[in-house]
Amino acid sequence: MARGHLCTEREQTVSVSAQGCAQVTNLRARVVNEHTAEENVRARQPLCALGSLSARSVSDSCSLGCKGFWHSGGVARIMCICFVYKVDKGEPKVIWLAGLHVPESYLTALVQAACRKNGWPLDRSTLYTKVTPFRSEVEVTDRPKEGCFASGLYLEGADWDMEKGCLMTSKTKVQVVELPILKIIPIKTHCLGLEDTLRTPVYTTSTRRNEMGVGLVFEADLCTNMDISDWVLQGVCLCLNTDM
Structure with missing residues (x-):
């Protein structure tokens, strides 16, 4: 699908x-x-x-x-x-979400394919994300059994700590950084237990909307060791396109 x-x-x-x-x-x-x-x-x-x-x-x-x-x-x-x-x-090892006309449709197809394969109820399934240690598509050897790897996401309002695998404060005068490759995994809703995780909105552009007025694509899960309200006040988000 x-x-x-x-x-x-x-x-x-x-x-x-x-x-x-x-x-x-x-x-x-x-x-x-x-x-x-x-x-x-x-x-x-x-x-x-x-x-x-x-x-x-x-x-x-x-x-x-x-x-x-x-x-x-x-x-x-x-x-x-x-x-x-x-x-x-066959499907690619890493998907460039910004290259799709409607990335939401592809993500919906991922959930539907997983539900059909595993016999899950569609209305009780969702997506979970995990930031991988891969910086480049070259480092990825094969696509995951469930879900996909996604590249080309930009983190705005924060930075990513590769050693600790969590959000960190932005460096001076650096507002936007490229996020490592993100793994998007279909999962049953009742199996999703999130702790110390920021549900981060993913927008199409840095203006947080496209020409049709639609901006939100999905929500990604980013680990944090700081209070979630700190990141909300800083307006942390992910974008598929950036002006940098």
Whole structure:
């Protein structure tokens, strides 16, 4: 079921990326043409008359930058889903959640697959997370029997202590850090006993919402040896995308 969801994600990504490539190409050509026209006008007009020409060119350049940023993310999605992941031959060892159009659907599919496999009631099952000691996907040798490994999560408002395996105070002037690879595990609700754990919201972007106004993806479990209220007051959260 989770593999089928990845196949759907791959098809959507290829379609959207093809449209994005065409838009970026057309926009780049338009900006280049207008820049050439501006240079021709600049050669014929005095400096005092050039003020009105800069606003539009800056606007188009900004649009091109935004399109370029989106396009680079789209290319990364294609590489991860179509080429690296090769979902037709099996699910990947590590999932890049930010590369999925709707990561919530994939997580729901994980729970449904575990319930079908183990005979659990779906309404009494949930997800539990555990931060692994792996910093890179290269360190992961195989995917877990239940659930998945997820990469590309960023911790905001705190830091992660690799030795103690828990949250720690952020370093000076460092607001966002990359979290080690996270293990997401389906589990029955009554078996979930959390102590000294912060239920940390995972958002799509650092603004804590996407363009559709939807931000919360799921809640991750992060160990802590400090009072949970301290982290809540600091606004600790996880993001799938960051501006750093």
